[in-house]
Amino acid sequence: MSDLPIFLPAPDVATMTSLELVGFINDVRAKKAEQEGKTFPCKNFPELLHKNFIAKVPKVLGLSSAKFLADDTFTTGKGAANTRKIYKFPRREACLMAMSYDYDAQARVFDRMDELEGRINVNFMDFSAFKTMTIAQMQTRVTLAERYSFEEHGQKGSGLMQLRKKEKRQIRNAEDVVNKLSQLELPGFEIEMLEEV
DSSP states (O other): OOOOOOOOOOOTTOOOEEEHHHHHHHHHHHHHHHHTOSSSOOOSOOOHHHHHHHHHHHHGGGGGGGEEEEEEEEETTOOOOEEEEEEEEEHHHHHHHHHHTTTTHHHHHHHHHHHTOOOOOOTTTOOOOGHHHHHHHHHHHHHHHHHHHHHHHTTTOOOHHHHHHHHHHHHHHHHHHHHHHHOOOOTTOOOOOOOOO
């Protein structure tokens, strides 16, 4: 038995179900099959079944996958109510599961989560609008850029660590600009430091 706390997903966090993810993955496979002139499903692009997806979840997410389990009540073709086990994933886990199948599916899932969260697609690493921002807005942008870069590309063992290093250089440059602007020296105006007596 582990002494580590188990954190359950917050109820107000946007989630995607395992059923939705299977649908997204199958849509991507169907489009790829169509581009190659094949019918879906086929040998190269098989249809993903929910039961196969469910079996893969613990392999991808490990023991933490159990906290995302949920019951789904649905109506059968004959009108009977039935319950099945599904997963409800927040952004990170939904993207990890989609990525384990297909990078195009991951991109669609990421966009869908943006939509669900009601977020505007903001590129925190874009500092081109710095000239039009106040110093406080610049400081906020640098803070958000650092948080975004760390959360998305800063995990140890991630293949995206090279991107994180590049982003850190950009962030450092932006911090330098903010520091220079927020600590301007005005000619003919000196601030004397008071020494304690």
